[in-house]
Amino acid sequence: xxxxxxxxxxxxxxxxxxxxxxxxxxxxxxxxxxxxxxxxxxxxxxxxxxxxxxxxxxxxxxxxxxxxxxxxxxxxxxxxxxxxxxxxxxxxxxxxxxxxxxxxxxxxxxxxxxxxxxxxxxxxxxxxxxxxxxxxxxxxxxxxxxxxxxxxxxxxxxxxxxxxxxxxxxxxxxxxxxxxxxxxxxxxxxxxxxxxxxxxxxxxxxxxxxxxxxxxxxxxxxxxxx
Amino acid sequence: xxxxxxxxxxxxxxxxxxxxxxxxxxxxxxxxxxxxxxxxxxxxxxxxxxxxxxxxxxxxxxxxxxxxxxxxxxxxxxxxxxxxxxxxxxxxxxxxxxxxxxxxxxxxxxxxxxxxxxxxxxxxxxxxxxxxxxxxxxxxxxxxxxxxxxxxxxxxxxxxxxxxxxxxxxxxxxxxxxxxxxxxxxxxxxxxxxxxxxxxxxxxxxxxxxxxxxxxxxxxxxxxxx
Amino acid sequence: xxxxxxxxxxxxxxxxxxxxxxxxxxxxxxxxxxxxxxxxxxxxxxxxxxxxxxxxxxxxxxxxxxxxxxxxxxxxxxxxxxxxxxxxxxxxxxxxxxxxxxxxxxxxxxxxxxxxxxxxxxxxxxxxxxxxxxxxxxxxxxxxxxxxxxxxxxxxxxxxxxxxxxxxxxxxxxxxxxxxxxxxxxxxxxxxxxxxxxxxxxxxxxxxxxxxxxxxxxxxxxxxxx
Amino acid sequence: xxxxxxxxxxxxxxxxxxxxxxxxxxxxxxxxxxxxxxxxxxxxxxxxxxxxxxxxxxxxxxxxxxxxxxxxxxxxxxxxxxxxxxxxxxxxxxxxxxxxxxxxxxxxxxxxxxxxxxxxxxxxxxxxxxxxxxxxxxxxxxxxxxxxxxxxxxxxxxxxxxxxxxxxxxxxxxxxxxxxxxxxxxxxxxxxxxxxxxxxxxxxxxxxxxxxxxxxxxxxxxxxxx
Numbered sequence: 068x069x070x071x072x073x074x075x076x077x078x079x080x081x082x083x084x085x086x087x088x089x090x091x092x093x094x095x096x097x098x099x100x101x102x103x104x105x106x107x108x109x110x111x112x113x114x115x116x117x118x119x120x121x122x123x124x125x126x127x128x129x130x131x132x133x134x135x136x137x138x139x140x141x142x143x144x145x146x147x148x149x150x151x152x153x154x155x156x157x158x159x160x161x162x163x164x165x166x167x168x169x170x171x172x173x174x175x176x177x178x179x180x181x182x183x184x185x186x187x188x189x190x191x192x193x194x195x196x197x198x199x200x201x202x203x204x205x206x207x208x209x210x211x212x213x214x215x216x217x218x219x220x221x222x223x224x225x226x227x228x229x230x231x232x233x234x235x236x237x238x239x240x241x242x243x244x245x246x247x248x249x250x251x252x253x254x255x256x257x258x259x260x261x262x263x264x265x266x267x268x269x270x271x272x273x274x275x276x277x278x279x280x281x282x283x284x285x286x287x288x289x290x291x292x293x
Numbered sequence: 294x295x296x297x298x299x300x301x302x303x304x305x306x307x308x309x310x311x312x313x314x315x316x317x318x319x320x321x322x323x324x325x326x327x328x329x330x331x332x333x334x335x336x337x338x339x340x341x342x343x344x345x346x347x348x349x350x351x352x353x354x355x356x357x358x359x360x361x362x363x364x365x366x367x368x369x370x371x372x373x374x375x376x377x378x379x380x381x382x383x384x385x386x387x388x389x390x391x392x393x394x395x396x397x398x399x400x401x402x403x404x405x406x407x408x409x410x411x412x413x414x415x416x417x418x419x420x421x422x423x424x425x426x427x428x429x430x431x432x433x434x435x436x437x438x439x440x441x442x443x444x445x446x447x448x449x450x451x452x453x454x455x456x457x458x459x460x461x462x463x464x465x466x467x468x469x470x471x472x473x474x475x476x477x478x479x480x481x482x483x484x485x486x487x488x489x490x491x492x493x494x495x496x497x498x499x500x501x502x503x504x505x506x507x508x509x510x511x512x513x514x515x516x517x518x519x
Numbered sequence: 520x521x522x523x524x525x526x527x528x529x530x531x532x533x534x535x536x537x538x539x540x541x542x543x544x545x546x547x548x549x550x551x552x553x554x555x556x557x558x559x560x561x562x563x564x565x566x567x568x569x570x571x572x573x574x575x576x577x578x579x580x581x582x583x584x585x586x587x588x589x590x591x592x593x594x595x596x597x598x599x600x601x602x603x604x605x606x607x608x609x610x611x612x613x614x615x616x617x618x619x620x621x622x623x624x625x626x627x628x629x630x631x632x633x634x635x636x637x638x639x640x641x642x643x644x645x646x647x648x649x650x651x652x653x654x655x656x657x658x659x660x661x662x663x664x665x666x667x668x669x670x671x672x673x674x675x676x677x678x679x680x681x682x683x684x685x686x687x688x689x690x691x692x693x694x695x696x697x698x699x700x701x702x703x704x705x706x707x708x709x710x711x712x713x714x715x716x717x718x719x720x721x722x723x724x725x726x727x728x729x730x731x732x733x734x735x736x737x738x739x740x741x742x743x744x745x
Numbered sequence: 746x747x748x749x750x751x752x753x754x755x756x757x758x759x760x761x762x763x764x765x766x767x768x769x770x771x772x773x774x775x776x777x778x779x780x781x782x783x784x785x786x787x788x789x790x791x792x793x794x795x796x797x798x799x800x801x802x803x804x805x806x807x808x809x810x811x812x813x814x815x816x817x818x819x820x821x822x823x824x825x826x827x828x829x830x831x832x833x834x835x836x837x838x839x840x841x842x843x844x845x846x847x848x849x850x851x852x853x854x855x856x857x858x859x860x861x862x863x864x865x866x867x868x869x870x871x872x873x874x875x876x877x878x879x880x881x882x883x884x885x886x887x888x889x890x891x892x893x894x895x896x897x898x899x900x901x902x903x904x905x906x907x908x909x910x911x912x913x914x915x916x917x918x919x920x921x922x923x924x925x926x927x928x929x930x931x932x933x934x935x936x937x938x939x940x941x942x943x944x945x946x947x948x949x950x951x952x953x954x955x956x957x958x959x960x961x962x963x964x965x966x967x968x969x970x971x
Contacts, residue, residue, distance in 0.1 A: 081367040087378035113372065114340035115379040132369030140442050140497075141307040143358030143371075143391030146339065152313035153341040165369030166846040169839060169876065170869045191848045197879035198847065201917055202872050216366050239879055239917055271366075392620040395613060395650065396643045417622045420654050424621065427649035427691055465653055465691055533819040539830035565824065566792035567831040584821030592894050592949075593759040595810030595823075595843030598791065604765035605793040617821030668818050723818075 070127060070157075070185060071107040072244065073291040074267035075257070075284065076208075077274050078111045078131065078159065085275045090116045091123060093274075096281035098124040104288035107267075111159060114145060121154025129187065130158040132165045135174040147175075147182040157185030160204065163212040169198075176204045187246070189269075193231035200239040207236055207243050208269055214249035216272050220256035221249040222263060229263045254290035261291055296353060296383075296411060297333040298470065299517040300493035301483070301510065302434075303500050304337045304357065304385065311501045316342045317349060319500075322507035324350040330514035333493075337385060340371060347380025355413065356384040358391045361400040373401075373408040383411030386430065389438040395424075402430045413472070415495075419457035426465040433462055433471050434495055440475035442498050446482035447475040448489060455489045480516035487517055522579060522609075522637060523559040524696065525743040526719035527709070527736065528660075529726050530563045530583065530611065537727045542568040543575060545726075548733035550576040556740035559719075563611060566597060573606025581639065582610040584617045587626040599627075599634040609637030612656065615664040621650075628656045639698070641721075645683035652691040659688055659697050660721050666701035668724050672708035673701040674715060681715045706742035713743055748805060748835070748863060749785040750922065751969040752945035753935070753962065754886075755952050756789045756809065756837065763953045768794045769801060771952075774959035776802040782966035785945075789837060792823060799832025807865065808836040810843045813852040825853075825860040835863030838882065841890040847876075854882045865924070867947075871909035878917040885914055885923050886947055892927035894950050898934035899927040900941060907941045932968035939969055 077097055079085035085093050094110045101108040111129040112120045121128040134144040150158060160175050161167045167175065172188060179186040186204040190196040196209045209232040214221050221228060229247045236243050247260050248269030260268050270287065277283040303323055305311035311319050320336045327334040337355040338346045347354040360370040376384060386401050387393045393401060398414060405412040412430040416422040422435045435458040440447050447454060455473045462469050473486050474495030486494050496513065503509040529549055531537035537545050546562045553560040563581040564572045573580040586596040602610060612627050613619045619627060624640060631638040638656040642648040648661045661684040666673050673680060681699045688695050699712050700721030712720050722739065729735040755775055757763035763771050772788045779786040789807040790798045799806040812822040828836060838853050839845045845853060850866060857864035864882040868874040874887045887910040892899050899906060907925045914921050925938050926947030938946050948965065955961040 078368060081362065081364055081370055081372040081375065083364045083374060086364070086372065086375045113375050115343050115371075115375050117341050118345055136307060138307055138309045138312070141390055142304060142385065142388040142497075144307055145341075145369075146307040146312065148309060149307065149312045149339050149341050159368065161847060162368040163848075164367055166848060168844040169847045169850050170841075170844060170873050172847050173870070173873045173876070192851070194880050195848050195851045197917075198851070198876035201875035201879050201913070235879070239875075271368075387621060389622075392622060394618040395621045395624050396615075396618060396647055398621050399644070399647045399650070418625070421622050421625045423653035423691075424625070424650035427653050427687070428646050461653070465649075530820060533814060533816055533822055533824040533827065535816045535826060538816070538824065538827045565827050567795050567823075567827050569793050570797055588759065590759055590761045590764070593842055594756060594837065594840040594949075596759055597793075597821075598759040598764065600761060601759065601764045601791050601793050611820065614820040616819055723820075 070109065072266040073261060074107040074109060075287050075291070076109040076111060076129065076187065076246065076267065076269045078269060078271040079113060079275060080271050081113060082275045086113060087116060091120055093280055094120045094124045097284055098126045100281050100284035100288055101126050104285055106288035106291055108284060108288065117150065117155060118153040127156045128154055130155045132160070132162065133158050133175055133178060135167070135171040135178065147178045147184060151182045151184055155184060157187060160186055160188040162189045163191055163210055163215060172199065173202045176202050193228060193235045196232040197235040197239050200236040200243045203240070205244065206246060208246040208248055210248040210269060217250045218252050219250040220252065221247055222251065222256050222260035224250065226259070226263055229260065229265060233264045254286040257287045257290040258293050267291065296335065298492040299487060300333040300335060301513050301517070302335040302337060302355065302413065302472065302493065302495045304495060304497040305339060305501060306497050307339060308501045312339060313342060317346055319506055320346045320350045323510055324352045326507050326510035326514055327352050330511055332514035332517055334510060334514065335383070343376065343381060344379040353382045354380055356381045358386070358388065359384050359401055359404060361393070361397040361404065373404045373410060377408045377410055381410060383413060386412055386414040388415045389417055389436055389441060398425065399428045402428050419454060419461045422458040423461040423465050426462040426469045429466070431470065433469050434474055436474040436495060443476045444478050445476040446478065447473055448477065448482050448486035450476065452485070452489055455486065455491060459490045480512040483513045483516040484519050493517065522561065524718040525713060526559045526561060527739050527743070528561040528563060528581065528639065528698065528719065528721045530721060530723040531565060531727060532723050533565060534727045538565060539568060543572055545732055546572045546576045549736055550578045552733050552736035552740055553578050556737055558740035558743055560736060560740065561609070569602065569607060570605040579608045580606055582607045584612070584614065585610050585627055585630060587619070587623040587630065599630045599636060603634045603636055607636060609639060612638055612640040614641045615643055615662055615667060624651070625654045628654050645680060645687045648684040649687040649691050652688040652695045655692070657696065659695050660700055662700040662721060669702045670704050671702040672704065673699055674703065674708050674712035676702065678711070678715055681712065681717060685716045706738040709739045709742040710745050719743065748787065750944040751939060752785045752787060753965050753969065754787040754789060754807065754865065754924065754945065754947045756947060756949040757791060757953060758949050759791060760953045764791060765794060769798055771958055772798045772802045775962055776804045778959050778962035778966055779804050782963055784966035784969055786962060786966065787835070795828065795833060796831040805834045806832055808833045810838070810840065811836050811853055811856060813845070813849040813856065825856045825862060829860045829862055833862060835865060838864055838866040840867045841869055841888055841893060850877070851880045854880050871906060871913045874910040875913040875917050878914040878921045881918070883922065885921055886926055888926040888947060895928045896930050897928040898930065899925055900929065900934050900938035902928065904937070904941055907938065907943060911942045932964040935965045935968040936971050945969065
């Protein structure tokens, strides 16, 4: 499966506002915003909510993480095959809240590929983004951890992180799809992220904790068109 | 919620034989075996399959693991609240394939308790079992890792691990519910585990990979009555 | 080797004030304070400084950590045999800044025992302390992490953590040697820790970062006599 | 400090044959072999042995690992400043037996640089080697873990891993110094590694467990001249 870009990826994390029935409702709002604006919106629910959400909405669903494992004796781990089977079309990898060893990032990109899952690998700065790009995932996303959940957008507070990432990643792989995230909470944050040269954004609390996620997502989606 | 003992806990691990539709089918066979024999059988599916299985069967469903986290910024982790919300009534903790730091075992037992989840903490030997018991989970289960998946039953190959566990755990907590697991694959393995003084068994490949899990589970359940 | 109690254990951590030549000097001050007061003072330097300090001072030297490994292919890890060979007579285990999986705490206690190293296992609260005691180390030390490095002494701010630890640990092992630590920075903090029923204290920044560690240690040592 | 190439890096790991007095003796043999052949030989002892070895021999000494930490509250960890202070001129990073999270590899390369330590980062395959190179260490070393300690040399059994690594790394950084390791145990293994285009080799058991490490090292050093 291929995503359509620009893309807005909504990470549900482990907020109570995006757990269970509330998570399903949030996914439906994302679907409605996507249909109305024509912009691709991806939802990234918690593992236990993934299957029901994937069965209910028609927009792409990603897992938050998969483990570097093969089927078998791996109690408590996340198997690529299971996530795919439950309806995910892609997965985040190495999110700053769920980091992997370097060699495991490489293994998990391969597992995602083998299972037909889009791989979106997160990095904390430009040089790590270049390292990620060297391992050929489908998407590289840069997110400075100090801004995650801050409400201060990377695209406005640290645009050089985004532009340096693009520069270093392009040297390694001129065609890599690059996203950015951290602190994105307004349509302007999104618009600037796109102007800096990214193909989209990762958002979380700015949407999940919004009073009206649907209208926030519509404004984000419209902002990608500017 | 309280379990009824003796209990057979079926850990689905990450076997393909217990993933997705096959996992749902396996849970149904466990339910049928439980109803027919009157013995409590708990199923422990993968995270992404948990909600659907909990919605479908009436026997108790456990999670394979929960993380020592609070709701919020924990991408890729397992939140007690989510697992509970999805229909789990308990959780394995510190399985030998998903071990935790000592202080996290304590934190996760508390999280399980706060969320009304039965805590079944695994230990690899008698002294670690005693350590677990000191942190007051609902259930302590001893499983020597070298026998896990071996087809050689702990109750037959290393009965002293079971009896030493019972002895050391009883000193710390005379009322602790104690299970054992590792390599259990025949009705006799189960019967002996109970005779050694446990309240039940943890099983995995012996059931998950059986040609007829239903009949295997019936034979295990009957063996607990002897 | 047996320690003499009461004992003051000085953890050098990775402070620059206790690195290299400064670490050696600090160890000499501890030795002088110990000789003058007659109270046992243990120094716990960084790994690279351990051998020289053990060769230079006559007071007991502990390692800050050992790994759950056997000799061989363990690049970058801490081998019990090496630490012993370098002159350590004991080791901290599971310090809150270097925590271990539950089963590894048990393995490392055994490794320390096999190598003739005194095992001092740290715990963050009373129930974890009881769990530690169940694995039979030589010493159990309780240190609430929120007070570590705070300058607010556990013995004064949270005496109930110390007394609850003593109560729970005694149930598991009536003869266990119990220490406490976290925020201890005055002679009074030490005196109260002893009055609460401990056999000594773990200190770090209160000594390492003091202008005159020697005189601070003398005052701590005298306080244990009250 | 700059190394002279070709270089042979001797990882002492945690073998008893390279612990304590035996480690010091091994380092002296390496020094003698280096002086006699004129080829740079680096020794990589265990942490507790590092200072004495660095004080005794005149060849370069590396640490086996450093942690992604700043001075302070990091009990049981390896501080770059301490390792430097003890006489190391460089460090292995991300050895397959001591792997780091991706972002920590980047942090530790920076710490090594700030402290004037040569950074030699290990990778398990060509794509991970390219990722490493993107983070600009001084040296990238490829070591397929399945051959480590096997006695079967990467340069002979899997030369394509070496040549693919060189190709992918050169794309990212045309000037990167590339080494290889795993299973190297004869002079021919070394000679072929150099012919494939590397600047040297990492060796361990082939030297540490040899009856006469000095003569083995001499033969390795001579082989680099062919």
